[in-house]
Amino acid sequence: xxxxxxxxxxxxxxxETVISMFILFxxxxxxxxxxHSTKPPDSALSHNEQEIHIWFQEMERESKYAxxxxxxxxxxxxxxxxxxxxxxxxxxxxLIYRTVDGGHVIVLQSIEDFRAQPVEDGVVITVIADxxxxxxxxxxxxxxxxxxxxxxxxx
Numbered sequence: 001x002x003x004x005x006x007x008x009x010x011x012x013x014x015x016e017t018v019i020s021m022f023i024l025f026x027x028x029x030x031x032x033x034x035x036h037s038t039k040p041p042d043s044a045l046s047h048n049e050q051e052i053h054i055w056f057q058e059m060e061r062e063s064k065y066a067x068x069x070x071x072x073x074x075x076x077x078x079x080x081x082x083x084x085x086x087x088x089x090x091x092x093x094x095l096i097y098r099t100v101d102g103g104h105v106i107v108l109q110s111i112e113d114f115r116a117q118p119v120e121d122g123v124v125i126t127v128i129a130d131x132x133x134x135x136x137x138x139x140x141x142x143x144x145x146x147x148x149x150x151x152x153x154x155x
Contacts, residue, residue: 005035056136069123076116090114
């Protein structure tokens with residue numbers, strides 16, 4: 001009786017299975033990076049809105065040291081407790097902060113309008129961007145004169 005050898009060509013070898021699993025895991029690991037770059041941001045606020053809110057928070061902190069607000073040619077001038085003047089004005093579609101040494105810093109971009117309106121105890125800042133209006137009221141510093149030295153150390 002002769003023996004007939006049956007060769008099983010229908011299956012995969014262990015090496016083929018390991019290589020295919022390695023390729024599958026590599027593709028699955030890289031796939032979220034491609035999906036993240038094509039997906040819009042999850043935040044309900046646009047990038048411009050976030051910048052405006054952050055700038056308003058910075059202005060709120062700066063108002064703690066403000067002695068006076070004035071509006072000159074649609075530019076906001078903030079005078080602090082050391083009589084240093086800070087000037088904010090709109091130039092094109094940007095809001096510019098004029099530094100003490102004569103330079104400038106771009107604070108906000110892609111804005112349609114910037115207005116500052118003096119009120120009794122401070123100033124109301126209005127920024128219009130993307131068709132939306134954002135307002136923030138800043139008040140004068142309420143620190144008594146004897147606390148002025150302590151506040152100067154914080155600067």
